[in-house]
Amino acid sequence: MWLPIDPQSDFSIQNLPYGIFSIGSGTKRVGVALGDQIIDLYALSEMDTFSDLGIDSSVFQSDFLNDYIALGKSVHTALRKRLTAIFEDESSPFREVSERFLHPQTAALMHMPIKIGDYTDFYSSEQHAFNVGTMFRDPQNALLPNWKHLPVGYHGRSSSIFVSGTDFKRPLGQTRPKDDEPPVFGPTRSLDFELEVATIIGENTSNGQRVSVAEAEDYVFGFVLFNDWSARDVQKWEYVPLGPFLAKNFFSAISTWVVTTEALAPFRVPAPEQDPAVLPYLKGGKHQNFDVALEVELETSSGQKMLICQSNFKYLYWTVAQQIAHHTINGCNLNVGDLMASGTISGPEPGSYGSMLELTWGGKNPLTLPDGSQRRFFEDGDTVRIRGFAQKDGLRVGFGQVSSTVLPADPF
Numbered sequence: 327m328w329l330p331i332d333p334q335s336d337f338s339i340q341n342l343p344y345g346i347f348s349i350g351s352g353t354k355r356v357g358v359a360l361g362d363q364i365i366d367l368y369a370l371s372e373m374d375t376f377s378d379l380g381i382d383s384s385v386f387q388s389d390f391l392n393d394y395i396a397l398g399k400s401v402h403t404a405l406r407k408r409l410t411a412i413f414e415d416e417s418s419p420f421r422e423v424s425e426r427f428l429h430p431q432t433a434a435l436m437h438m439p440i441k442i443g444d445y446t447d448f449y450s451s452e453q454h455a456f457n458v459g460t461m462f463r464d465p466q467n468a469l470l471p472n473w474k475h476l477p478v479g480y481h482g483r484s485s486s487i488f489v490s491g492t493d494f495k496r497p498l499g500q501t502r503p504k505d506d507e508p509p510v511f512g513p514t515r516s517l518d519f520e521l522e523v524a525t526i527i528g529e530n531t532s533n534g535q536r537v538s539v540a541e542a543e544d545y546v547f548g549f550v551l552f553n554d555w556s557a558r559d560v561q562k563w564e565y566v567p568l569g570p571f572l573a574k575n576f577f578s579a580i581s582t583w584v585v586t587t588e589a590l591a592p593f594r595v596p597a598p599e600q601d602p603a604v605l606p607y608l609k610g611g612k613h614q615n616f617d618v619a620l621e622v623e624l625e626t627s628s629g630q631k632m633l634i635c636q637s638n639f640k641y642l643y644w645t646v647a648q649q650i651a652h653h654t655i656n657g658c659n660l661n662v663g664d665l666m667a668s669g670t671i672s673g674p675e676p677g678s679y680g681s682m683l684e685l686t687w688g689g690k691n692p693l694t695l696p697d698g699s700q701r702r703f704f705e706d707g708d709t710v711r712i713r714g715f716a717q718k719d720g721l722r723v724g725f726g727q728v729s730s731t732v733l734p735a736d737p738f
């Protein structure tokens with residue numbers, strides 16, 4: 327490796343995640359993060375680096391990754407091999423001219439990496455579903471009868487998904503603070519995060535086509551961190567009987583870099599055993615998750631910082647492969663750039679719960695910051711950062727972060 331990379335960098339040579347960047351007033355381009363640099367794939371391509379792989383430069387001068395993703399897994403694999411070869415060859419001719427295709431990340435502006443088509447949000451963490459069911463119903467019947475038989479999900483809205491670094495106004499909405507009084511209108515008083523990882527679909531299917539669990543990963547391009555910002559008071563009042571609506575679609579955020587399935591391959595771990603047994607169409611493949619540490623940091627407007635959650639992508643009861651198999655079992659077709667979020671990922675320990683709703687147990691146990699201030703839910707000026715990384719045997723593959731700040735609500 328002729329490019330020096332900090333061993334603690336999320337963006338090792340084994341990672342090579344994709345994003346969309348621009349420099350100054352330049353056009354948007356496809357880039358790959360490596361250490362603290364961005365590999366400018368358009369510039370590299372213009373140096374005739376990928377023509378033998380059948381990749382045209384134009385795919386790298388693009389507002390989104392979608393056209394590149396649509397070239398298919400064999401192209402992605404070939405490009406990954408080519409990049410690895412270039413950087414691992416100490417006498418590579420590219421080394422002498424690296425300033426032509428490497429940019430410091432600090433000099434770049436990052437953009438929304440994917441033109442997201444359809445967005446689905448699952449509910450695949452058992453501990454999360456159990457916690458919410460315990461709070462809203464009772465611990466004896468925390469999981470609804472369907473939960474262990476199918477990956478519950480709903481269709482969300484892609485127009486309000488933004489890239490990390492985008493801020494948003496506290497949403498207004500209708501709530502009913504007291505059960506025996508009429509509803510009221512105003513800014514949400516229980517603004518929450520949801521710690522999630524989202525799958526980016528990498529291959530179209532046709533309507534009527536079913537994708538099996540065993541082949542599901544062939545349809546995955548990669549993963550991003552996902553913060554599904556939620557207004558719990560709005561949600562509580564509006565969700566019956568059709569489920570989440572305005573409590574969820576005001577703003578969500580994804581991380582800037584898309585980490586590929588290939589990069590995460592060394593971090594596969596067995597998924598939790600499923601009891602009762604699932605129906606045959608939800609079986610097959612290797613029943614694996616990815617061991618990716620997830621953490622959430624709160625920073626207040628006065629600069630107080632607190633790590634509020636440490637969880638892991640491996641805690642999913644329903645794997646990504648099962649989510650895809652279930653999503654397509656009725657013939658529903660997938661498109662390149664569709665996004666499927668995992669649902670809030672909560673682990674077994676209270677410190678691993680992936681939402682304020684669970685961390686403060688419905689606001690009963692507020693979090694106390696170093697300066698003594700407390701949070702039940704988030705206040706204006708609060709910034710929430712989700713980070714994710716897989717690490718073992720000196721190998722590190724990270725996601726960077728997804729960060730957003732809550733701005734005050736509009737006057738109403």
Ligand code: MN
Binds near residue numbers: 447520522554669
């Ligand atoms: Mn969610």
